[in-house]
Amino acid sequence: MKNVFSLLFMFSVLTGYAQDSGIATYKKEWINLYSESAAGRQDKIANPQKYREYRELEKLQKELTKQLAYKLKFDKxxxxxYLEDLLNIGNEADLALAKGPYQxxxxxxxxTDSVIWAIKALGEKFLVNLDKIDWKLEKERKTISGYSCFKASAKIPLxxxxxxxxxxxxTREIPLNYGPLQYxxxxxxxxxLETGSELYTLTKIQQKKITINVxxxxxxxxxxxxxxxxENFKL
Known part of the structure; x- marks a missing residue:
């Protein structure tokens, strides 16, 4: 009987996520840093001043990025x-360093299985129709943020x-086919989500009524x- 109640509870949780709306919050970290690369290790010996300058920049970037909160609003x-409005980073150069290329x-x-990327470039707003991601579902799995997760990979042309x-x-525990950025x-x-230089991780998910504007x-x-x-913009 206990197992039956557990299954019913899990079913109610899954159907709740499938039917309701809410907000998921993600943190971002920088990975595959220059200082940890083969080129960085080489410069540490051959060009220590350059290495130190880049290392200090990476430390600043890491600290600034801790202040960022990315939000994923969703409904059925x-x-x-989007990136939540920031109050603590007033300097535009510092903000750009923390945000990186994903703006x-x-x-x-x-x-419609479609993604629109709204981006401002040179004073003009563009609505970029992004290409569909060709995912490869893999067997590997692990626990992240308390959820049992499955691995998927893709190759994105630059x-x-x-x-x-x-x-x-x-995670199939939350049957919503959404994710950070266009993924x-x-x-x-x-x-x-690992995109090469950035790592996004779910920190919180709330079920609440939200509005998503086109x-x-x-x-x-x-x-x-x-x-x-x-050409300077990269996904």
Missing amino acids: NRSFF GEYYFNRK ESGKLQSVVAWY NGLPGLVVQ PGKGTSISESDFFKQF
């Missing part, structure tokens, strides 16, 4: 990923012609055309 059919807001529509490896850990479409909420006015453009115009 849509999600909205703007990401809107995912589950029904404008340089190279491929960026992305690893996501998702959606998995059979469960993404608990942790992207405002802006120039609609494909992902490839956007990067042809702005």
Whole structure:
């Protein structure tokens, strides 16, 4: 009888997440740092001044990034990923150092399986229609933030012609196919995401009524055309 009640409780939790709306909070960390790379280790001996300067910059970036909170609003059919407004980082240079290349807001529509990246560049707002992620579901699993997670991987093409490896850990315990940035479409909420230089980890999830607004006015453009115009922006 105890097992039956446990199963019923778990079913109610899962269906609750499937039917309701809420907000998931993620923290970000910087990984694969220069100081830890082969080039960094080489410069530590050959060019110690350069190494020290980069090392100090990494320390500052790490401390500033602790103040960031990324939010993922969700309902049954849509999600909205964004960086929460900051009050503690007033310096624009410091803010840019903490934020890194991932700026703007990401809107995912589950029904149309489409992601729009709203980004301002050179004073103009663009609504970038991002390409669909081709996920590979893997057998590896581990526990992250208290959730039993499965591994998924993908190769994301960059404008340089190279491929960026992305690893996501998702949980079936929360059957919402949403995640940070544009990384959606998995059979469960993404608990942790590694994009090469950044690591996003779920810290909290709340069920509450929320409002998700559609992207405002802006120039609609494909992902490839956007990067042809702005080569310095990278996903």
